Amino acid sequence: MPVHGELFDTPGGEPLVSLGLISIHHPSVDATRHKSEVMLRMKADGRSIDDIAREVGVSRSTVIRLLRYVERAAAS
Template identity: 55%
Template sequence: MAPVDTEHSKTSAAENTISVGAMPVHDSSVNAMRHKEESVFRLKAEGKSMDCIAQEAGVSRSTVTRILRYVERASAG
């Protein structure tokens, strides 16, 4: 069995990780969530229903509600 280059593996993992609060999050998961949020905003702007937005964005109805509520609170001040 070939030896594993652990030093390279640790560096790669660190390069692909960012910190959100106290918990590290991988870039890919952040990008995936950002893409879903953008989809929710776009579909809402198109006048789609909550159920339609959830289905098309690939998230639950409660996630759609949470995303939209967050934006409403942020814009309120």
């Protein structure tokens, strides 16, 4: 089944097909990835969930969700 989407040129000149999702090269994806890495480093350093949430600027539930996701992925 063919996938229908719009074709865009990226700043690097290579084409990108939009399927209505955010590109993996979008700045917001990079920012989210960076925040996730910071949260994981802070947890590895022994910081509390409340400290991590406050410093990174996300909710406590976001920190818990990320840590659970990583824990499940590591168990697989």
